[in-house]
Structure formats: structure tokens, C-alpha cells
Amino acid sequence: MAIYCSNCGKAMGDDARFCSACGAQITGVAPAPMPFAQTRMYRPRAGRMVAGVCQGLAVTYHWDVVWVRVLTVLITIFSSGAGLIAYVIFWIVMPEEPYALPPTATTSYPASGGN
Ligand SMILES: [Zn+2]
Missing domain, CATH: 2.20.28 (Rubrerythrin, domain 2)
Incomplete structure (x- = not known):
């Protein structure tokens, strides 16, 4: 965009x-x-494969999300699962991306019958 x-x-x-x-x-x-958008780690709602942890790390540190995912898988394999544990920890501690809809986006939602 x-x-x-x-x-x-x-x-x-x-x-x-x-x-x-x-x-x-x-x-x-x-x-x-948003003041925390640049510094706080969060899990983006778009583009995630599992929980958005790799995506969130990639966005936060300006890494390529593909390499983050590859490294996560490799670390998991070669560390007998420590990578997976780290992933779950990140999953728990990282907040989801807050909804930040522009004002015009709300008009595109269809009315859902009554209120
Ligand atoms: Zn100009």
C-alpha cells in the first residue's frame, strides 16, 4: 500500500x-x-503462519521473515526442541497487534441485521 x-x-x-x-x-x-508501534514487539495479524511470532520478530528488527522462520526451524531441530519452547514463550509473552483501522475502513463493513 x-x-x-x-x-x-x-x-x-x-x-x-x-x-x-x-x-x-x-x-x-x-x-x-501509536507510540509503542516502533519499539514494542507484537504479533502481526496479517501474514502469520502459526502465531505470528517469527513475523513479529522480523518486523521489530527489520529482518526477513523467511530467514527468521528457517532459523527457528533449524534451531528447533538442532537443539532438540529448545527453539520450539522459545517460540511458545514468545507466543505467550508477545501481544497481538492492536487493531488500528483507519476511520474510512469502518464504512466498508456490512450492516449485520438490526443491531
Ligand atoms: Zn511532495
């Missing part, structure tokens, strides 16, 4: 802070990012 400069309309990457064309600060669709 791309975001667009509010000043000149140029498309930017999701993590862009400033427009590369005009230098304006990118406010995008999330003007007030």
Missing part, C-alpha cells in the same frame, strides 16, 4: 517520513502513530 504526499501527490513508500520530491513531511493516513 502506497501513501501519497499531501503537498504534491507523489506516491511514497509506507515508511516514508518526508516527500522525496518536495520535502514535505508525510502525514499520510496515520497522522498520530
Whole structure:
């Protein structure tokens, strides 16, 4: 998903802070990012294979999620299951990603008969 400069309309990457064309600060669709989103580890709801632990580690440390999963499997195999135990511990202690729906997204939900 791309975001667009509010000043000149140029498309930017999701993590862009400033427009590369005009230098304006990118406010995008999330003007007030959650203060813990950058530093806190969480399990993303999208893209997970089991519980999102590998995905969460990858997002937090900017690793490739594929390598995180491969390493987790290898560690589990070569450590007689310690990797799996670590995975379960992460599963327990890592919170799920909070729902952060943009205001416009709520209008796309169908009305569910009565209230
Ligand atoms: Zn711009």
C-alpha cells in the first residue's frame, strides 16, 4: 500500500517520513502513530503462519521473515526442541497487534441485521 504526499501527490513508500520530491513531511493516513508501534514487539495479524511470532520478530528488527522462520526451524531441530519452547514463550509473552483501522475502513463493513 502506497501513501501519497499531501503537498504534491507523489506516491511514497509506507515508511516514508518526508516527500522525496518536495520535502514535505508525510502525514499520510496515520497522522498520530501509536507510540509503542516502533519499539514494542507484537504479533502481526496479517501474514502469520502459526502465531505470528517469527513475523513479529522480523518486523521489530527489520529482518526477513523467511530467514527468521528457517532459523527457528533449524534451531528447533538442532537443539532438540529448545527453539520450539522459545517460540511458545514468545507466543505467550508477545501481544497481538492492536487493531488500528483507519476511520474510512469502518464504512466498508456490512450492516449485520438490526443491531
Ligand atoms: Zn511532495
